[in-house]
Amino acid sequence: MNKMACVSFESFRGTGWDQLLMDRLEKKLMEDRYLDLVKSHLMFAVREEVEVLKEQIAELIERNNQLEHENGILRAAASPETLAKLAQPPPSSSS
Numbered sequence: 001m002n003k004m005a006c007v008s009f010e011s012f013r014g015t016g017w018d019q020l021l022m023d024r025l026e027k028k029l030m031e032d033r034y035l036d037l038v039k040s041h042l043m044f045a046v047r048e049e050v051e052v053l054k055e056q057i058a059e060l061i062e063r064n065n066q067l068e069h070e071n072g073i074l075r076a077a078a079s080p081e082t083l084a085k086l087a088q089p090p091p092s093s094s095s
Helices: 017-077 080-087
Strands: none
Touching: none
């Protein structure tokens, strides 16, 4: 068996290694906490944005339904000539 594998943490006490290991562990824990904090802030921001977008989608659906209703009424009252014009493709705009 490898002698290094048998060495316990206790054998490093007082050599400075224990402090180095503790410092690295503490640094890693702090990094994890910071990442968790950033993650939670991002998730909060994303949830807020999703709610705003859901509201906008609902408003657009409502507006679209209103316009489709108005369009149906106007088409029913339009003359055949007007409806024929609507069936034609719109003129292309040249820039």
